[in-house]
Structure formats: structure tokens, C-alpha cells
Amino acid sequence: MAGLARHGDPQGLRERLEWPVEGIALSVRRGYWHPTWGQRPEDADEALQQAQGLLARVPNLVPVYGHRFLPAGHGSHGHPVLSVWSTDIICYGADLVDYVNHEFDDFDAHTPDDWRPRATVSFWQDFLPKT
Numbered sequence: 001m002a003g004l005a006r007h008g009d010p011q012g013l014r015e016r017l018e019w020p021v022e023g024i025a026l027s028v029r030r031g032y033w034h035p036t037w038g039q040r041p042e043d044a045d046e047a048l049q050q051a052q053g054l055l056a057r058v059p060n061l062v063p064v065y066g067h068r069f070l071p072a073g074h075g076s077h078g079h080p081v082l083s084v085w086s087t088d089i090i091c092y093g094a095d096l097v098d099y100v101n102h103e104f105d106d107f108d109a110h111t112p113d114d115w116r117p118r119a120t121v122s123f124w125q126d127f128l129p130k131t
Contacts, residue, residue, distance in 0.1 A: 016063040017060065017062070017063065019063070019067065019084070020061045020069060020084045021055045021058065023085065024087060025052060026086055028047060029044070029048055033047070033051075034123075036123075037050070037054055058124070059071050059122060059123060060072040060073065061082065061084065061124065065103065067083060067084055068081050068082065068084075068092055068099065068103065071121040079121055080092070080093060080098075080099075081095070081099035082124060082128075084124075089124065089127035090128065
């Protein structure tokens with residue numbers, strides 16, 4: 001996931017925008033099933049097709065840097081920056097400013113022991129530890 005310039009290749013940008021959902025789909029191919037999706041179909045192809053339909057409706061994530069993302073759209077202000085690698089999703093900053101400090105400075109120097117950012121965007125928040 002190399003960084004792209006602001007006016008970079010449209011196909012590269014499209015791939016970056018699709019990265020989080022494609023990672024979940026890859027996990028579905030490997031047996032993952034989101035708990036809110038109901039019963040997983042026994043047929044792997046049918047499970048993937050059903051998951052892709054459901055994933056088409058999850059809130060979009062916008063690439064920030066590498067595999068770090070913020071949710072798009074109205075009501076996403078103040079949301080933590082998420083590090084997304086398939087279904088391995090963690091908060092990487094309480095907000096964009098906090099993220100920049102963590103990513104490009106000393107993470108431990110800015111992180112209090114009780115740091116527990118809460119994601120508030122549906123679907124993606126389900127992957128984060130409950131506090």
C-alpha cells in the first residue's frame with residue numbers, strides 16, 4: 001500500500017478505497033463471518049457473495065496513510081484513525097491529530113496508560129476491543 005500523491009492515479013486511489021472491504025472479503029474466503037450477518041451459508045462461494053453484498057453497505061473508510069483509515073461522511077468527526085489489515089483492526093490515534101503524533105513521533109510518549117479510544121462508526125467498531 002504505497003502512498004499516493006494528492007493527484008495520483010485514479011485506479012490506485014480506487015484500490016486504496018476498496019482495501020478495507022477487500023480485506024474483510026479475503027477473511028470471508030478463509031472462513032471469517034461477521035456476527036451481525038446471521039447464519040453463514042455452507043457453500044463458500046455463496047458465503048462470499050452474501051458477504052460482498054453486505055459489505056457494499058458498510059461505511060466507507062478513507063485512506064490516510066498506508067493502511068490507516070478514517071471513516072467518510074457526515075458524523076465521523078472525532079473518530080479514531082483505524083489501522084486496518086483484513087479483520088485485524090485497531091485504533092491508531094484518538095483522532096487525526098493524535099494519529100499524526102503516534103505515526104510520525106514516539107507513540108509511547110503521547111499515549112496514556114488508560115488510552116481507550118472508541119470507534120463510533122457502525123460495522124468497523126465491532127472489530128475493536130470493548131472498553
